[in-house]
Amino acid sequence: MKQPRILIIYTGGTIGMIEDPVTKTLAPFDFTHLMENVPKVKMLDYHIDNISFNPPIDSSDMNIFHWQEMARTIDINYDKYDGFVVLHGTDTMAYTSSALSFMLEGLMKPVIITGSQLPIGEVRTDGEENLITALQIAAARDASDGGPMVREVAILFENYLWRGCRASKRSADNFNAFVSNNYPRLAHIGLGIDFNVEALARPMTGKKLCVQYNLDRSITIIDLFPGLCETTLRHLLHTPGIKGVVMRTYGAGNAPTAPWFLDAVRDAIDRGIVILNVTQCVDGSVRANRYVSGDMLTAAGVLSGYDMTLEAATTKMMVLFGRGTATRDVVVNLSRPICGEMTVL
DSSP states (O other): OOOOEEEEEEEESGGGEEEOTTTOOEEEOOHHHHHHTOGGGGGSOOEEEEEEEEEEEOGGGOOHHHHHHHHHHHHHHTTTOSEEEEEOOSTTHHHHHHHHHHHEETOOSOEEEEOOSSOTTSSSOSHHHHHHHHHHHHHOBOTTTSSBSOOSEEEEETTEEEETTTOEEOOSSOSSOEEOTTSOOSEEESSSEEEOGGGSOOOOTTOOOEEOOOOOOOEEEEEOOTTOOHHHHHHHHTOTTOOEEEEEEBTTTBOOOOHHHHHHHHHHHHTTOEEEEEESSSSSOOOTTTSHHHHHHHHHTOEEOTTOOHHHHHHHHHHHHHTTOOHHHHHHHHTSOSSSOOOOO
16 A cells, blocks of 8 residues: 555644743643654654744644645645644634534545643653544545545544534533533544544545635624623624524523514514524434424524534534525525534424
8 A cells, every 4th residue: 555645734722832931831832842743643654744823833823824724824725635633722623623614515534633631741741642543533544445434624633533514612620521412423543543434424525625715704693691681782783794593592492482582583684694503412313393482493594504514504504604695595504404414303
């Protein structure tokens, strides 16, 4: 077999940070520092190149321009490499993995996103293991057809590989920091890497990579809570230039049944705003017709997001509105899976 060719895209994050000796705070360092602390990478019989953000950023500063830069880097180098590893901070990793899942249409190669909870230069760190495992997954081949084992965007963290548009950060302290409650793991990492073949994406062959660079930021998120008043809701729904709202509802997609609430929602939809219903629960799905309150939202024109994560719902809206198509097309595509981001019930 030929030597795998892997491109590492280093954006920053805890994995490459170093402690300031005076302030004791962590700040992003350069890629040379990172690789010096992972000598085991040289034991892999891979051809590995790297491209770094200049300067590296804390993932709290991540925005759509950085997503475009990552996507462009993958696009330009797509035919040169067998797989890609993105080193990224954990705080917005799920947003990035979701955004890239929608942006990289026709993806047939692995884009493995990883990072760490502790800097790679510390004595006890998860960074070294995550980086090496991510490289191995990016290089893995499917014995059944000789193609890449992973053909989608995925998050690798500690013991699990998750679909990128299905995962969310669940812990600021544990090494297993990410979880996907509504879709099974793509792989379990123990003494070996055990791929869950049935869960892995197998896109139609023959497709070419087509990158959707345009993202529309005219999106907002509204979290429902007891005590939300009409004035606040109407103010949020009248945000200048807003096109889409991800509304995080209770339980199976429930919301207040008060006339003022439903009137405000109907008014926004009548003005052309698209409202997508996702649950605040980390496990489960919107079942809009299960309760009267959810059914009333549907009757008002609110779309079901089924079991989409907040990160997937938000970035999916950005990409769909970024295409510049009519609102009706956005509505149609929000209601169907694009890259395995939801299960339609």
